[in-house]
Amino acid sequence: MASVSQETPGISSTSARLKLYSFWRSSCAWRVRIALNLKGLPYEYKAVNLRQGEQFSEEFTKLNPIHFVPTLVDGDIIVADSLAILLYLEDKFPGHPLLPDDLQSKAISLQAAVLIGSNIQPLQNMGVLNLIQEKLGPKEHQAWPKHFIEKGFTALEKLLKDVAGKYSVGDKLTLADIFLVPQVYNARSYNVDMSKFPTLNRIDQALAELPEFQAAVPERQPDAKA
Ligand SMILES: N[C@@H](CCC(=O)N[C@@H](CS)C(=O)NCC(=O)O)C(=O)O
Numbered sequence: 060m061a062s063v064s065q066e067t068p069g070i071s072s073t074s075a076r077l078k079l080y081s082f083w084r085s086s087c088a089w090r091v092r093i094a095l096n097l098k099g100l101p102y103e104y105k106a107v108n109l110r111q112g113e114q115f116s117e118e119f120t121k122l123n124p125i126h127f128v129p130t131l132v133d134g135d136i137i138v139a140d141s142l143a144i145l146l147y148l149e150d151k152f153p154g155h156p157l158l159p160d161d162l163q164s165k166a167i168s169l170q171a172a173v174l175i176g177s178n179i180q181p182l183q184n185m186g187v188l189n190l191i192q193e194k195l196g197p198k199e200h201q202a203w204p205k206h207f208i209e210k211g212f213t214a215l216e217k218l219l220k221d222v223a224g225k226y227s228v229g230d231k232l233t234l235a236d237i238f239l240v241p242q243v244y245n246a247r248s249y250n251v252d253m254s255k256f257p258t259l260n261r262i263d264q265a266l267a268e269l270p271e272f273q274a275a276v277p278e279r280q281p282d283a284k285a
Pocket residue numbers: 085086087088109114126127128129139140141142176181184185186187
C-alpha cells in the first residue's frame with residue numbers, strides 16, 4: 060500500500076496525523092476526502108488498490124475486517140465506514156460543521172446521506188458487481204447499478220426538491236452534499252440521464268465549483284488510474 064501526504068489549501072501536511080486508507084475511484088473514500096478538505100485537515104493518503112485486491116492484505120484486514128475503504132486512522136483510533144468516519148470527524152473537529160443545527164434540516168441531511176450510503180452504493184459496490192457479472196453476465200453488470208441508482212435518485216429528488224437552496228439542504232454544505240457528488244459521478248459512469256433529476260443535477264454543478272470538492276475528485280488522487 061503506497062502512502063502520500065495530501066495538502067489541504069493553506070495547511071502543511073508535514074504535521075498530518077490522520078491517515079486515510081483510500082482508493083482513487085472509491086465513492087465512499089471520496090466522501091471522506093471532501094470532508095477532510097472542508098474541515099481543512101491535512102492527512103496522509105494510504106492507497107489501497109482495490110483492483111489488485113489489496114483490501115484483502117493482512118495489513119489492511121487488521122484495520123477493517125470487512126475489506127472496504129475508507130478507513131481512517133487517528134493515532135490509536137481506527138474508524139472504518141464513511142458515515143462513521145464523518146461523524147467522528149464532526150465530533151473531533153467541529154469547525155466547518157457538516158450537519159445543520161436545525162433539527163429538521165439535520166434529519167433531512169442524514170436521510171439523504173443514508174439513502175445514498177445504504178440504499179444505492181452497496182447495490183453497485185465492486186464486489187457485488189463482480190459477482191453479478193460472474194453469475195449473470197456483462198449486460199447485467201451495467202443494467203443493475205443503473206436500475207438502483209435511478210430508483211434511489213427518484214426518491215432523493217423528491218426529498219430534496221423543496222428543501223434545496225444553493226446546496227442539498229438550504230444554502231449550507233451538509234453531509235447530503237458530500238454523499239451526493241460521488242454518487243452522481245457513478246451515475247454518469249452508468250449512463251444515468253441526470254436531466255431526469257434536475258435538483259440533484261443543479262446541486263452537483265454548484266458543488267463542482269468548490270475547491271474542496273475539486274481537490275477530492277478521483278482523477279486528482281495520487282493513485283489515480285492505478
Ligand atoms: N458502508 C461502507 C461501504 C464501503 C465500500 O463499499 N467501499 C467500497 C469502495 S466504495 C470497497 O471498498 N469495495 C471493495 C470491494 O468490494 O471489495 C462505507 O460507507 O464506507
